[in-house]
Amino acid sequence: MYNGLIIYSVFKRRKTSGKQQRDRALRQLGDNCPIIYALKGKEGLITDFSSIKKLNVSFKTIIKYISALEPQGYQVVISVPSTHNISHIIGKRFSKHFRSIHLKNVLRKITIQEAFNLLDREDINLEESKSLRFRIKKQYKEVGFQGFFSLKGVPTLYRDLLPPLSMNVRPQLTFTPDRILIVDDLLASGTTLETAAKIIQNLYPNAMIHAACLFSSIGLRT
Numbered sequence: 193m194y195n196g197l198i199i200y201s202v203f204k205r206r207k208t209s210g211k212q213q214r215d216r217a218l219r220q221l222g223d224n225c226p227i228i229y230a231l232k233g234k235e236g237l238i239t240d241f242s243s244i245k246k247l248n249v250s251f252k253t254i255i256k257y258i259s260a261l262e263p264q265g266y267q268v269v270i271s272v273p274s275t276h277n278i279s280h281i282i283g284k285r286f287s288k289h290f291r292s293i294h295l296k297n298v299l300r301k302i303t304i305q306e307a308f309n310l311l312d313r314e315d316i317n318l319e320e321s322k323s324l325r326f327r328i329k330k331q332y333k334e335v336g337f338q339g340f341f342s343l344k345g346v347p348t349l350y351r352d353l354l355p356p357l358s359m360n361v362r363p364q365l366t367f368t369p370d371r372i373l374i375v376d377d378l379l380a381s382g383t384t385l386e387t388a389a390k391i392i393q394n395l396y397p398n399a400m401i402h403a404a405c406l407f408s409s410i411g412l413r414t
Contacts, residue, residue, distance in 0.1 A: 194382040197389050197401070200258045201379060201408035202251055202282075225407050228378055232276045255289050258404070265290040266402070267369040270298050272357070272376040272388050275340070282406050283375040290373070293365070299388055300360035301340040304332045307354055314353050324350055343383060351383040359391055372401045379408035 193199070205225040221235045230237040231244070259265065269292050271283030280296045287294035302310075307328050311321065327345050343356050374388045385403045393401055 195386055197382075197386055197403055199379060199382070199385060199408070200261075200402065200404040201406075202254050202258075202404070203407050205378075205407045205409060224409070225378060228278070228407055231278055251285070255286065259289060262402070264371060266292050266371045266373040267367075268292055268363070268365070268371075269294045269373045269375060270363075270388070270392060271296040272374060272384060273299055273301050273360075274377060276377070278377040278406065279375060282377060282404075286373060286375055286404060292373075295363055297361055298359070298363055299357045299391065301342075302356055302358050303338050304328060304335060304341050305337040306358070307331075307341040310354055316353070320350070324353070343381070348381045351381050355387040355390075356384050357387045357391060362395065368398075369396060370399050372396065372399050374401065374403045376403070376405045377407070379405040 205227075221229065221237055226237055227239070227247075229235050230239040266286075269283050269287040269290065271280045271294070273279070273296075283296060284294050286292075308325070311324055311328065314321075316324075324346065328341070330345070331339070331341060341354070341356060343351050343354065346354060372392055374385060374392065376385055376388075379385065385405070389401050389403060393399070
């Protein structure tokens with residue numbers, strides 16, 4: 193549970209110790225989840241087809257367990273946008289299992305410019321504002337004003353100030369769904385999935401909305 197939102201995680205990831213997080217020399221590649229970095233080909237980490245095939249065997253078993261917990265299933269599965277298509281692949285797998293509609297363009301990431309605008313509207317002290325602006329500027333130098341903003345690097349305490357998603361297009365459905373599943377690849381702080389759920393809840397206020405991710409932290413409960 194995250195602020196009332198039910199989130200199913202297919203796999204759990206281990207979190208590094210406080211000492212490892214503080215000491216850069218002890219930091220491991222993959223930011224606490226090297227397998228997702230390997231699947232995305234980031235930080236020089238790689239995997240192969242046989243390993244992915246083994247992972248998929250477990251995925252199929254676990255998704256059956258999740259569906260047993262939700263016998264009513266879901267009518268619509270919505271993927272959270274990402275720089276990689278893993279969330280869309282996972283969303284498609286969930287929709288196939290539940291025989292539901294899969295939508296992948298409903299949400300979009302906010303831009304760096306929009307992140308600056310959000311920060312300007314927040315009532316926080318000067319020191320906090322300078323610190324957050326510095327972090328956003330680092331992303332701006334990499335992707336520009338119209339590049340996508342990422343919560344990575346933003347302290348968890350301030351992530352609620354910068355909701356990372358916005359509405360892209362309203363779903364063109366012939367019915368009003370009452371059970372919706374939002375899917376992402378990785379659960380870190382929970383802000384992204386919570387933001388997505390709020391956006392979809394505004395569209396369908398009477399719908400039951402749950403979330404699912406491929407990887408989450410062990411023991412995350414709020």
